[in-house]
Amino acid sequence: MLLKTIGATYRRLAATGTREAGAALIGVLGVMGVSSAVAVTSTTMSLHAVGFTSSTRAGVQAEAAATAGIDFAAAKLAASTCQPEYSSTTSPIFTVKISYSTLATSPGDVDSSWVTGCPTNAGAARLRLISTGHAASFGVAGQSSQDVRRVEAIYPYTPTPASSSIVPSGAAMYAFSQVDPTINNLTLNQGSTTKPSIQYLSGSVTCTSHSVIKGDLILGNGSASVTSGCTIDGDLYATNDVSIVSGEVTGNVISHSANGLGYVNVAKPAIVDGDIYSSGSVSISGKVGGSIVVGPGVANSMFYARSSVGGSFVTAGTFSGAAASIKGTITTRKSGIVTPAIPTVPRWIDFSFNANEWLVSAGTPFATQTLSSCSSSNLANALRTAQNSAMPIIIDTRGCGANTDLRNIDLALTSDMLILANNFTLSSNTIASSNNTAKRLWIVIPDNVQDNTPTCPSGSSSIGNNVNVSTLVNAFVYSPCPISNSGDIWRGQMYASSISTSSPFTLSFVPIGLPNVNLSTGEVFSPPGTGVLGDRLTIRDVVIN
Numbered sequence: 001m002l003l004k005t006i007g008a009t010y011r012r013l014a015a016t017g018t019r020e021a022g023a024a025l026i027g028v029l030g031v032m033g034v035s036s037a038v039a040v041t042s043t044t045m046s047l048h049a050v051g052f053t054s055s056t057r058a059g060v061q062a063e064a065a066a067t068a069g070i071d072f073a074a075a076k077l078a079a080s081t082c083q084p085e086y087s088s089t090t091s092p093i094f095t096v097k098i099s100y101s102t103l104a105t106s107p108g109d110v111d112s113s114w115v116t117g118c119p120t121n122a123g124a125a126r127l128r129l130i131s132t133g134h135a136a137s138f139g140v141a142g143q144s145s146q147d148v149r150r151v152e153a154i155y156p157y158t159p160t161p162a163s164s165s166i167v168p169s170g171a172a173m174y175a176f177s178q179v180d181p182t183i184n185n186l187t188l189n190q191g192s193t194t195k196p197s198i199q200y201l202s203g204s205v206t207c208t209s210h211s212v213i214k215g216d217l218i219l220g221n222g223s224a225s226v227t228s229g230c231t232i233d234g235d236l237y238a239t240n241d242v243s244i245v246s247g248e249v250t251g252n253v254i255s256h257s258a259n260g261l262g263y264v265n266v267a268k269p270a271i272v273d274g275d276i277y278s279s280g281s282v283s284i285s286g287k288v289g290g291s292i293v294v295g296p297g298v299a300n301s302m303f304y305a306r307s308s309v310g311g312s313f314v315t316a317g318t319f320s321g322a323a324a325s326i327k328g329t330i331t332t333r334k335s336g337i338v339t340p341a342i343p344t345v346p347r348w349i350d351f352s353f354n355a356n357e358w359l360v361s362a363g364t365p366f367a368t369q370t371l372s373s374c375s376s377s378n379l380a381n382a383l384r385t386a387q388n389s390a391m392p393i394i395i396d397t398r399g400c401g402a403n404t405d406l407r408n409i410d411l412a413l414t415s416d417m418l419i420l421a422n423n424f425t426l427s428s429n430t431i432a433s434s435n436n437t438a439k440r441l442w443i444v445i446p447d448n449v450q451d452n453t454p455t456c457p458s459g460s461s462s463i464g465n466n467v468n469v470s471t472l473v474n475a476f477v478y479s480p481c482p483i484s485n486s487g488d489i490w491r492g493q494m495y496a497s498s499i500s501t502s503s504p505f506t507l508s509f510v511p512i513g514l515p516n517v518n519l520s521t522g523e524v525f526s527p528p529g530t531g532v533l534g535d536r537l538t539i540r541d542v543v544i545n
Helices: 002-016 020-079 376-386
Strands: 085-088 093-101 126-134 148-158 173-175 182-184 186-190 197-200 205-208 216-219 224-226 230-232 236-238 242-244 247-249 253-255 263-266 276-278 281-284 292-294 301-303 313-315 319-321 367-370 393-396 411-413 417-420 424-426 429-433 439-444 461-463 467-469 473-486 488-502 505-509 538-542
Touching: 020 085, 020 093, 020 126, 020 148, 182 488, 205 216, 205 230, 224 236, 224 247, 242 253, 253 263, 263 276, 276 281, 281 292, 376 393, 411 439, 429 473, 461 488
Parallel strands: 173 197, 173 488, 182 205, 186 505, 197 216, 205 224, 216 236, 224 242, 230 247, 236 253, 242 263, 253 276, 263 281, 276 292, 281 301, 292 313, 301 319, 367 393, 393 417, 411 429, 417 439, 424 461, 429 467, 439 473, 461 473, 467 488, 473 488, 488 505
Antiparallel strands: 085 093, 093 126, 126 148, 148 538
């Protein structure tokens, strides 16, 4: 409107032909310049006001979110096990990180005593919560400095002593992925009131050379072959085919394939004393003491001359051969057959080392000795000294290199002992109790990657000839690396990525377990009690760099 008025005035003066027209033009331009400057200034002031208002609002929201994060984390810490980080992805949006200090008071303006994460030290005295809050609505017009705010709060902290949480659990032998299927010259005995079992999460088995398994064999994903006089004094479970060529299974045999193609072969002179369940078909020329159930697969089953079935035969499909060998009733084309499920083989547990989890029954932590030099003499001397410890002791040899060589070192344990290693070698060892009281020995290669898969730090471990664990020592091996056994006598259990046996190997199963895990179910438990937060000492805003 202003430009239209100025333009009209100029045209009127120009039309009169007067000299004032040029002067008028200069005046008109001056007025236009002043008007434009006023308009720009007004717009800039308006935008700045909008940006300032939105920035103030964002700062209030971000501060409130950060403070809410402090309150949320403090409430969680008071009611449950500590987590190193707490966060929220819905309004109020925050992330809270935890650290701790063993100092009861701050040493001054610069406090470098903080350790990131939840308290792992029994001497922890303070907890620091740093919460980063985010605004729900960010600032506009370039005003973003207040979109994120950070608040720090410090609390006094009293650790709660945890009780012993080492619960006996797990199989006699557990393998995550069995590489060598051969079970050779193994004798597995029951050394306590708990029935033994061999569990492979993945991998097949060929039981041979007169091995004797006084317990169950459970293959989570694999097939089984029983030959050369192997005896399984228990049940045999497999997700694929089972072939019993020679030898005996005193319990039941279950082949449960998800696609209905399971197959069980009992050749002469093999014996199955219990029942057979197959999801696909069977071939029998040996002896079966119980009944046979086949289904839901409808393939044809075979019974050969001189075979023997002490019970009935039921199948979803058909059969051919020597019907007279079946003592009980025969039912074919039966619908609705469901093969019994294979017992669940638990997932792999990634067990890393935390000294605070290794406690005696009164809650007192194990003593700890860390070795940095592991020459044969240094290691032997350290272990011989440690074996006399009146309280349970941890010997950490991980700083000694890729392998801890324990060959030719005998132990007479006065108390329980844990040996930590990157890998180990045993041979010509006698491990005994120094008195008439039972002791426990753990040899642990920690798995520090939490992915439910074995992560081996280096190489493999071996338990060689002439290793003898006495009847008063229960020994446990945990290894994310493969383990080989030959010519040894072991009492306890083994848990590894893969376990091979050769030469006479005798294992008397006694469940021992590890802290805060259930090896029978694959569960991991939080350590009991994390501590008590006191009244807040300080709270302040922290500059975000």
